[in-house]
Amino acid sequence: MTGGEGTVSGNRGLDLEEPLIFEQDVSGRTGVDLPEPGWVATDRLGGLRRKGPIGLPGLSEPQVVRHYTRLSQKNYGIDSGFYPLGSCTMKHNPRLGEKMARLPGFADIHPFQPDSTVQGALELMDTLARWLKELTGLPAVALSPAAGAHGELCGLMAIRAALEARGDARSRVLTPESAHGTNPATAALCGYAVESVPGNRDGRVDFGALRERLGPDVAAVMLTNPNTCGLFETDIVRIAEAVHEAGALFYLDGANFNALVGRVRIADLGVDAMHINLHKTFATPHGGGGPGAGPVVLSEALAPFAPVPYVVHGPDGFSLVEHARGSGSGPLPLGRLKGFHGQFGVLVRALAYMMSMGGDGLALASGDAVLNANYLLARLKDELSLSFPGPCMHEVLFDDRFLKDTGVSTLDFAKALIDEGYHPMTMYFPLVVHGALLMEPTESESRETLDRFVDVVTSLAARAKTKDAEFFRQAPRLTPRRRLDETLAARRPVLRWTRGSDETTAKGTS
Amino acid sequence: MAGLWFTDEHEWVRVEGDTGVVGISDYAQKQLGDMVFVELPAVGRKVSKGGEAAVVESVKAASEVYAPVSGEVVEVNGALAGNPAAVNEDPYGDGWMFRLRLSDSGELAGLMDRAGYEEYVKGLG
Amino acid sequence: MRYLPLTEADRSGMLDVIGAPSVDALFRDVPAGARPGTPFDLPPSAGEMEVERHLSALAQRNLSAGCAPCFLGAGAYRHHVPAAADHLIQRGEFLTAYTPYQPEISQGTLQYLFEFQTQVTMITGMEVANASMYDGATACAEAVAMACRITRKRRVLLSGSLHPHYRDVSRTLMRFSGVQVEALAPDPVGIEDLIGRMDDGIACVVVQTPGFFGHLNDYTALAAVCHEAGALLVVAVTEPVSLGLLMPPGEMGADIVVCEGQSIAGPVGFGGPGVGLFATRERFVRQMPGRLVGQTVDADGRRGWVLTLSTREQHIRREKATSNICTNAGLVALAFTIHLSLLGEAGFARLAELNHARASALADRMGRIGGVRVVPGTFFNEFALTLPRAAAKVVEELAARGILGGVPASRFYPSYPELEDVLLVAATETNTPEEMETFAAALEEIL
Structure with a gap:
């Protein structure tokens, strides 16, 4: 079967082929009307004027609008359907956030206006900070990190700075083997050797193994809770105590905060630092990969090491502190992690969500997220193979034992779900089980959606057991593109379009 | 495949005079899948037995290749840059990675011969 | 609660299926001490109208x-x-998609990122570009780290023309790396002598054009001196509209170009989110941070796009990754691409x-x-x-x-x-x- 079977154009109804923007170039077209620059006696470019053309294509506005509209139709978003991508918290993105972020008083203010002209923006940052501190019980928050991994970097750097300030930088960081890849990558950036801690049979960190690895050279333990198996780390308080006894600090990866928000006070778990992915827990859009925001809450001990900038309140209202406090004998703060003042537009969206939900709504949401995951667990545990017994938290982990001897892999199974109109669950992560299928339904899904999904998964699992492996291997069949050759892409990287490059495989026209 | 010595990390070395040619085993290439890139050491670099010497990459994984014995890199298989698939297609021939001038041929004694390695792989299930 | 579809009837029916007495019972693994007896001190839920009223009042206290x-x-x-750019990025299929890990249902994101990468190479005069970073300042810091990886040297030289935020973020990122960051004094008149400071121990020199105080420099000679000494030249651009008129850094011999894309992508927005552009030479691509989109074919032989060369990244390489970066600025990159497509x-x-x-x-x-x-x-x-x-x-x-x-x-x-x-x-x-x-x-x- 080929793409445009039965059609002259290569299109299939609403599935429209669309060439690259560069392949639609007609010299002389433009999609923007600008005034004449006017006459300049002599330019001030110092002879550095560009000599050749850039090569950008010329298109009119209707062509550009159609191009990107067609591209959007080749995408699957939360707006399109159920997106149970474990570890990613694909919840509904309220459009109120989009509207608020576009208010001229937020979108059209410059980062270097005098503080006196941006009091509303500074108050918004201060209010958001207050919400995050209240929800976690930790006394300080750095708002500027741009994403989860950036927040991890902020938290771990603060830990290292604090340890160095007491003359004891230490050399190792412990992470569980089920950790997100960003944890070890971040620890390495902070100059630490990374050691992995095995899990136990219940899918949690093996406390004994962790304690054995603790020592005077361990700077921090980084833990995700609920962990990447979707389970609450039941030993967390003991872990925190052991970490502190060893003189180390306790970093919590807050990627899965959606299970706990409004119900569990992070400070009570003995945590020193935790980042919060606003684009997960607080419903700001993922945007095809970003932008996000990753504020970090910090304990009393780490607060003096927070990066600039931050908002303070004085007699003249709010102001921004943009320079780290002087050297001298005091603690040496981190300095700056991000240009300007952080992901302000994301902060606006997150606060709009928080205010909409309120303290009561946030607790209801985390409850529903956990309820939905446990409902999937209950309804699928006999159809798939559950990795660890429940209750789970906001996501549920299955593995590929149910596919044993069927010739169908986790990947094939997931690709068949695409033909059924679903975004697949997270596959092959975490690494602690074989052929992982990690489902996170979030609180945004209705019971009807979950029931239909369960029916589809159940019948696909039954089909797999008939050993119809070819059916699965050929999936997906109904998508704008079928399985793509990733080996070819990596062996002969083509990372940009060049004039005269092979266009023969582009069958569509506009 | 005579004259090949194997490590338990699935590298092989074939001794030629005072040098040894190094690659990864057929078992290893099958485990890793389609190779897309091989990062080779610089000629002149000294590597010690068990130390990281090269990296092989498939689409979804990257694995270190450890030096089976100590020595100085005297030649690398530049053809792998254009054709990393050679590691899959001919792991003991065109898929070789680098040649070492051995600094201690006594180290070979700790390696497995072919029969021993096959037995070892069988044990891995 | 408008964002939550479950009704009380749904909840109790689902609890029956699960076999749990209450939602609270599902939280039994959480130690009682961490479940506060008193509720959080936060306002109650609010309707769209009330939230809008509150936030609009805050917005009005800013001088836009x-x-x-x-x-x-x-x-x-x-x-x-342009109105079309802001409209198109709000299409839900772009706005509410995750990172394009499932290429069959993400060709929209992948194709625009491939177009973005191409446009970035064109305007900077470079050979490869990634699918975006957080912002210009963090892209600059990543460039410094990349130069140190490539050259295996431990000192970097930052020009006084470099934006002080780029300088500070670079310094912070390298703080625990053992790399010595030497930042020159601010240079409002453009007379600093970088060439005279070059030596064999330097991994890279970072300059900016137009400079922080405005002036334009031809860095061709500096690039030659850098290459002679085995160092890389990193050029930062904070105003990419300038590249419509000026000789691109790639033509001057830059090895890495980093750029803040906000000025083309969208509003000033109090400084964020922006989008970091990151471009380099083909030979350095495997040392590059961030995601890359590459062209390939599908099972039917049709052209398509995938994320590629992922073994550089943290989710595979963990502590040996080129960077810890995961999230990027995809949607802002889309806005950048649309505006540049409209401009032509x-x-x-x-x-x-x-x-x-x-x-x-x-x-x-x-x-x-x-x-x-x-x-x-x-x-x-x-x-x-x-x-x-x-x-x-x-x-x-x-x-x-x-x-x-x-x-x-x-x-x-x-x-x-x-x-x-x-x-x-x-x-x-x-x-x-x-x-x-x-x-x-x-x-x-x-x-």
């Missing part, structure tokens, strides 16, 4: 640049954002010309004010002025008159008294001749 003549730059530039070759060149013309006119006018001096001899759309008194004070007085009249250098360099009188002023296509006259007249009065 649309309501005041605005001449602020210093790394964030206010340009006109002719529009981009004209936009740049227009910016230079407006800034030239403003510089001429400012130069006629008594006691005011235009510092750089060359510039694009931003330049430094020296005033007869402290610039920060003057800016406050202008703001009181409803004019956003530039950024005082002292905001970035509080410990350099000699920069107290320096004001950075930018003009773009959004500034009308009338606005410029209003600004100049107010400045004349204040001084």
Whole structure:
């Protein structure tokens, strides 16, 4: 079967082929009307004027609008359907956030206006900070990190700075083997050797193994809770105590905060630092990969090491502190992690969500997220193979034992779900089980959606057991593109379009 | 495949005079899948037995290749840059990675011969 | 609760299926001590109307640049954002998609990122570009780290022309790496001697064009000296509209170009989110941070796109990854791409010309004010002025008159008294001749 079977154009109804923007170039077209620059006696470019053309294509506005509209139709978003991508918290993105972020008083203010002209923006940052501190019980928050991994970097750097300030930088960081890849990558950036801690049979960190690895050279333990198996780390308080006894600090990866928000006070778990992915827990859009925001809450001990900038309140209202406090004998703060003042537009969206939900709504949401995951667990545990017994938290982990001897892999199974109109669950992560299928339904899904999904998964699992492996291997069949050759892409990287490059495989026209 | 010595990390070395040619085993290439890139050491670099010497990459994984014995890199298989698939297609021939001038041929004694390695792989299930 | 579909009836029915008495019972693994007896001290849920009222009131307490003549730059530039660009990025299939890990249902994201990568290589004059970073400053820091990986050297040299935020973020990222970051003093007149400071121990030199104080330099000779010494030349660009008019850094011999894309992508937005552009030479691609989209074919032989060369990244390489970066700025990259597609070759060149013309006119006018001096001899759309008194004070007085009249250098360099009188002023296509006259007249009065 080929793409445009039965059609002259290569299109299939609403599935429209669309060439690259560069392949639609007609010299002389433009999609923007600008005034004449006017006459300049002599330019001030110092002879550095560009000599050749850039090569950008010329298109009119209707062509550009159609191009990107067609591209959007080749995408699957939360707006399109159920997106149970474990570890990613694909919840509904309220459009109120989009509207608020576009208010001229937020979108059209410059980062270097005098503080006196941006009091509303500074108050918004201060209010958001207050919400995050209240929800976690930790006394300080750095708002500027741009994403989860950036927040991890902020938290771990603060830990290292604090340890160095007491003359004891230490050399190792412990992470569980089920950790997100960003944890070890971040620890390495902070100059630490990374050691992995095995899990136990219940899918949690093996406390004994962790304690054995603790020592005077361990700077921090980084833990995700609920962990990447979707389970609450039941030993967390003991872990925190052991970490502190060893003189180390306790970093919590807050990627899965959606299970706990409004119900569990992070400070009570003995945590020193935790980042919060606003684009997960607080419903700001993922945007095809970003932008996000990753504020970090910090304990009393780490607060003096927070990066600039931050908002303070004085007699003249709010102001921004943009320079780290002087050297001298005091603690040496981190300095700056991000240009300007952080992901302000994301902060606006997150606060709009928080205010909409309120303290009561946030607790209801985390409850529903956990309820939905446990409902999937209950309804699928006999159809798939559950990795660890429940209750789970906001996501549920299955593995590929149910596919044993069927010739169908986790990947094939997931690709068949695409033909059924679903975004697949997270596959092959975490690494602690074989052929992982990690489902996170979030609180945004209705019971009807979950029931239909369960029916589809159940019948696909039954089909797999008939050993119809070819059916699965050929999936997906109904998508704008079928399985793509990733080996070819990596062996002969083509990372940009060049004039005269092979266009023969582009069958569509506009 | 005579004259090949194997490590338990699935590298092989074939001794030629005072040098040894190094690659990864057929078992290893099958485990890793389609190779897309091989990062080779610089000629002149000294590597010690068990130390990281090269990296092989498939689409979804990257694995270190450890030096089976100590020595100085005297030649690398530049053809792998254009054709990393050679590691899959001919792991003991065109898929070789680098040649070492051995600094201690006594180290070979700790390696497995072919029969021993096959037995070892069988044990891995 | 408008965002939550479950009803009480749903919840109790589902609990029956699960076999749990209550939702609270599902939290039994959480220690009781961490489940507060008293509720959190937070306001209750609110309707859309109430939230909108509250946030709109906050927004109104800011002086938005649309309501005041605005001449602020210093790394964030206010340009006109075409209506089509902002509309298209709000399509839910773009807005609410995750990272394109399932290429069969993500060709939209993947294709626009491939177009973005191509556009970035075109305007910078480089060979490969990634699918975006957080912002220009973090991209700059990543470039420094990458140069150290490639050269295996432990010292880097930052020009005084580099944006101080880029300098500070680079310093922070390298703080625990054992790399020595040498930052030169701010250089408002463009006379620093980087070539004279080169030696074999330097991993990279980082410069900016146009420089932080506005001037333009040809870095061709510096690039040659860097390469001679085995170092890389990193060029930062905070105003990419300049690339419509100026020789691209790639032509000067840059090895890595980093750029803040906000000025093309969208509104100033109080400084975020922006989008980091990151471009380099093909031979360095495997040392590059961030995601990359590559072209390939599908099972039916049709052209398509996938994320590729992922073994550099943290989710595979963990502690050996080229960076810990995961999230990028995909949606802002989309806005960047759409605007550049609307502009096209002719529009981009004209936009740049227009910016230079407006800034030239403003510089001429400012130069006629008594006691005011235009510092750089060359510039694009931003330049430094020296005033007869402290610039920060003057800016406050202008703001009181409803004019956003530039950024005082002292905001970035509080410990350099000699920069107290320096004001950075930018003009773009959004500034009308009338606005410029209003600004100049107010400045004349204040001084």
